[in-house]
Amino acid sequence: MKLCRLLAAGTLSVCAGVPAFAAPAAVRGEQIYVRCQACHALSYDRVGPRHCGLFGRTAGSVPGFAYSPAMKSSRIVWNDKTLDRFLANPLKTVPGTTMTYDGVPDAADRADLLAYLKGADKTPECLTLKAKH
């Protein structure tokens, strides 16, 4: 947590959400995830769909979420490679997506973000959601 506080100095930190064993990449990734929280949350749908269970999920498949036709028909399965490509330039990767965001241009930032998202399934938020379903 000390490292978390240092990294988060002067930012809106929510480091408590990262498991204690989280690697530094995931800790950095949680700071980058703040950008995603414009539209997303881990355990519930907002303007964008929830992120719990993201890895291995087929794009456009969260029940009840109103995806764009482009995303629903993209046939993407989210993994390191597809997420890295999508996050680099969402509109170029899936033209017609409602995720009208310029992307995360820095490859190292994307790697950290993916490290966080990969570990997010072990957060209390995601574990609680999983237990409900």
Added chain:
Amino acid sequence: MSFLQVSTPIVARRLFLGQSGLVLSGAAVALLAGKDALAASAGAADPKDVQILNTALGAELEAIAAYQLGAESKLLQKPVLDLAVTFQGHHKEHADLLSKTIVKLGGKPVAAKANYNFPADQLKSQADVLRFAARLEQGAVSAYLGAVPLFGNRDLAKAAASILGDEAMHWAVLRNALGEVPVPSAFMT
């Protein structure tokens, strides 16, 4: 000066509005978008621009609902309650402008959701509500920052940047109300 350090909510609100330049009406912001953009006929606009505006509208409608949750939570005391209502009013102005612009560009504005799945059970104090709102406002800044470069129409980009500035002020004031450094860095991401 903190919102919490002034004598009355009315004084606080006047002070805030006066110092921040938030007396801009929705119409004034619309003017920033330029006559060409707002006078566009149906079908003439870049579909991507309409989608960007609609995604932004969805986020603004969510923010309005979030502030409503905060206002009705009975956790906010004056003058913080007035602050929340003022900021909600800004989001209503943003949503109204975005919706009208989408229609003028030939699009169909998204509607507010019947239900938002906010983590209401985690809001147990005024500070919880302020942190929740601050997180949403910070996210809104990031969202507009990520949208501004995508607009094909530069006038729309300018209007979105105007809204971004307002969201950034909300975030700073909410942080200040929480006792945090209002502006934690020189750049936003």
